[in-house]
Amino acid sequence: MADASQTPMTTQVLVVSAPPAGLEREPLVAGGHGIGWLSDTIAGVAEGAMPAWWKYCFAISVTMMTVCFGCILYLMSTGVGVWGVTHPVMWGFAIVNFVWWIGIGHAGTLISAILFLLRQKWRTSINRAAEAMTIFAVMCAGIFPLIHIGRIWYGWWLFPIPNSNGIWPQFRSPLMWDVFAVSTYFTVSLLFWYMGLIPDLAVMRDRAKTKARKFGYGLFAMGWTGSNRHWSNYEKAYLILAGLSTVLVLSVHSIVSLDFSVSQLPGWHTTIFAPYFVAGAVYSGFGMVLTLLVPLRRLLKLEQIITVRHVELMCKVTLLTGSIVGYAYLMEFFIAWYGGNPYERFLFLQNRLADPFIIGPLCGIKPAPYWWAQWMMIICNVVVPQFFWFKKIRRNMILVFILSILVNVGMWFERFVIVIISLHRDFLPSNWGYYSPTWVDILQFLGTFGLFFTFFLLFLRFVPLIAIAEVKGVTPQADPHHPLGGAKIGGRHP
Amino acid sequence: MNERPYAILAEFENPAAILRAADKVRGEGFRQWDVFTPFPIHGMDRAMGIRNSKVGWFSFIGGVTGYATGMLMIWFMNTLDYPIVIGGKPMFSPFSAFPPSYELTILFGAFGALLGMLFLNRLPQLHHPLLKNRRFALASHDRFFLVIETNDPKYSEAPTRKLLEMLGSTHVEFVEE
Numbered sequence: 254m255a256d257a258s259q260t261p262m263t264t265q266v267l268v269v270s271a272p273p274a275g276l277e278r279e280p281l282v283a284g285g286h287g288i289g290w291l292s293d294t295i296a297g298v299a300e301g302a303m304p305a306w307w308k309y310c311f312a313i314s315v316t317m318m319t320v321c322f323g324c325i326l327y328l329m330s331t332g333v334g335v336w337g338v339t340h341p342v343m344w345g346f347a348i349v350n351f352v353w354w355i356g357i358g359h360a361g362t363l364i365s366a367i368l369f370l371l372r373q374k375w376r377t378s379i380n381r382a383a384e385a386m387t388i389f390a391v392m393c394a395g396i397f398p399l400i401h402i403g404r405i406w407y408g409w410w411l412f413p414i415p416n417s418n419g420i421w422p423q424f425r426s427p428l429m430w431d432v433f434a435v436s437t438y439f440t441v442s443l444l445f446w447y448m449g450l451i452p453d454l455a456v457m458r459d460r461a462k463t464k465a466r467k468f469g470y471g472l473f474a475m476g477w478t479g480s481n482r483h484w485s486n487y488e489k490a491y492l493i494l495a496g497l498s499t500v501l502v503l504s505v506h507s508i509v510s511l512d513f514s515v516s517q518l519p520g521w522h523t524t525i526f527a528p529y530f531v532a533g534a535v536y537s538g539f540g541m542v543l544t545l546l547v548p549l550r551r552l553l554k555l556e557q558i559i560t561v562r563h564v565e566l567m568c569k570v571t572l573l574t575g576s577i578v579g580y581a582y583l584m585e586f587f588i589a590w591y592g593g594n595p596y597e598r599f600l601f602l603q604n605r606l607a608d609p610f611i612i613g614p615l616c617g618i619k620p621a622p623y624w625w626a627q628w629m630m631i632i633c634n635v636v637v638p639q640f641f642w643f644k645k646i647r648r649n650m651i652l653v654f655i656l657s658i659l660v661n662v663g664m665w666f667e668r669f670v671i672v673i674i675s676l677h678r679d680f681l682p683s684n685w686g687y688y689s690p691t692w693v694d695i696l697q698f699l700g701t702f703g704l705f706f707t708f709f710l711l712f713l714r715f716v717p718l719i720a721i722a723e724v725k726g727v728t729p730q731a732d733p734h735h736p737l738g739g740a741k742i743g744g745r746h747p
Numbered sequence: 748m749n750e751r752p753y754a755i756l757a758e759f760e761n762p763a764a765i766l767r768a769a770d771k772v773r774g775e776g777f778r779q780w781d782v783f784t785p786f787p788i789h790g791m792d793r794a795m796g797i798r799n800s801k802v803g804w805f806s807f808i809g810g811v812t813g814y815a816t817g818m819l820m821i822w823f824m825n826t827l828d829y830p831i832v833i834g835g836k837p838m839f840s841p842f843s844a845f846p847p848s849y850e851l852t853i854l855f856g857a858f859g860a861l862l863g864m865l866f867l868n869r870l871p872q873l874h875h876p877l878l879k880n881r882r883f884a885l886a887s888h889d890r891f892f893l894v895i896e897t898n899d900p901k902y903s904e905a906p907t908r909k910l911l912e913m914l915g916s917t918h919v920e921f922v923e924e
Contacts, residue, residue, distance in 0.1 A: 739761030
């Protein structure tokens with residue numbers, strides 16, 4: 254040791270040898286392209302004419318959106334009687350759809366915020382589209398509680414705005430917390446999305462061929478130059494927004510779950526709801542991201558930027574969150590049995606689990622009225638994600654697409670099970686009923702897909718669907734300590 | 748009329764080159780200069796001698812304001828302006844007032860971060876001499892630019908140009924005001 258301190262200082266060059274073939278990670282951008290290629294490819298989607306499929310999809314989406322607004326108009330002009338809601342099920346499709354859509358949004362925030370804090374570089378290829386999905390999904394979600402209040406023209410009473418009656422909202426109600434959670438979620442998601450867009454809007458401005466485009470993109474880019482003094486503040490603000498969005502996203506679906514769990518109803522009144530809802534939300538959101546991006550990467554020829562590795566990683570998150578959801582189901586059933594509350598036990602066995610084929614006859618009980626919804630939910634949310642254990646399935650785009658749709662279907666049924674099954678049979682048998690949706694309910698739900706896809710297709714048309722600056726930043730060409738980034742003595746293998 | 752150009756602009760091919768150049772330019776004692784890149788380069792803040800961003804303070808003040816707004820608003824509405832007993836519980840409880848206040852903390856904090864960033868960057872700006880430069884459009888594409896303004900006290904035309912060329916710039920030009 255004494256000798257070591259006396260040896261003269263020498264410049265040491267640490268050269269790390271490449272990992273053996275087969276252990277090398279797949280690059281985040283395949284093909285070894287330069288950073289200019291990324292601009293050309295991604296911005297190219299939003300420049301020039303859109304392909305034929307876009308036009309057909311847009312026409313269909315706008316039609317469906319019109320149907321949605323038509324249904325709302327019919328509802329407003331006639332009354333909530335046009336829906337299937339009646340005693341005892343007063344929360345019908347509207348609340349099911351609200352909870353489902355708002356859950357969809359959660360994957361976008363998880364990708365943009367939580368994966369950013371965890372330094373998951375692969376998020377850069379998918380975060381922009383996922384955040385857009387969040388915003389449009391929250392828009393679809395927001396419609397439902399608003400029209401569900403019945404007299405829509407009093408919707409503004411939800412907000413603490415002074416009115417001529419001199420009364421204020423009642424803040425002990427979780428429904429009031431929901432108003433704040435959802436409107437904050439929408440606003441913060443929009444801010445985060447817009448801030449991420451600023452450098453990319455500058456890219457679009459600098460590439461614009463016409464004066465109108467230059468002006469339009471220039472206006473929203475706000476004079477962004479790419480100055481490093483600006484980047485310094487920008488990155489700090491991005492980090493803070495990511496941190497705030499993380500605590501936000503965990504709170505939003507927790508508060509949505511409190512709408513249920515603060516009540517006394519069996520199946521609603523449980524403490525597991527908040528984490529269980531958040532896991533379910535992220536699970537369904539990743540299902541939707543996969544449903545959107547798996548076809549898009551092919552249709553828009555972005556396979557080298559949204560690579561198979563990205564799809565695989567998303568499948569793994571789906572598997573993880575799906576398994577958490579499965580565990581939560583198991584816990585619900587266990588507690589229903591172990592807790593000894595007869596109403597809770599009745600709900601889980603007689604109202605949910607009892608199917609007409611196996612469990613019902615075995616236990617000698619009549620099948621539950623909505624047994625099919627319960628089993629749909631268990632198959633889609635517990636069994637389906639387990640397929641993602643297999644690498645062959647994760648890398649098969651057609652299978653991933655089909656499974657991702659089943660994830661969405663399953664999560665919709667979960668919301669249906671929670672809302673409808675708990676409500677339709679409560680403590681008194683004389684108080685029981687059966688809920689079925691009307692055509693207005695169904696068309697309205699389908700119509701929100703029109704709204705969602707109209708906005709999503711417009712997003713593809715006008716804005717870079719992948720965060721150009723962020724993807725550039727994670728390529729080896731952007732790393733000043735990498736030989737591809739121009740480093741003369743690299744600390745890493747080329 | 749000031750006939751002097753606005754700045755001297757040097758183009759670099761890759762992030763390592765501009766990082767070295769920035770380090771050197773800071774070492775030379777320039778003050779009115781900046782680096783323009785398509786993405787933030789790791790280590791550039793240190794090379795340029797930029798200190799930790801102050802955006803955090805804006806966000807913090809926003810968050811505190813949001814929380815206080817939420818709590819005070821609910822206390823005022825449900826206790827003072829329209830007191831109404833719900834389930835025999837106290838008029839005001841910080842527990843039931845917490846969720847909306849928590850959301851407002853995040854809302855105001857997020858606005859603080861975004862608006863603070865824009866304020867510190869003096870954005871939106873309607874005009875910037877560099878944005879008129881045709882070559883500079885590549886700063887959002889795949890090139891890296893180092894710009895020294897002519898009103899920098901250390902600036903003098905020939906030596907500054909020579910310095911930038913020596914640092915490995917592939918293209919040096921003057922930007923008009």
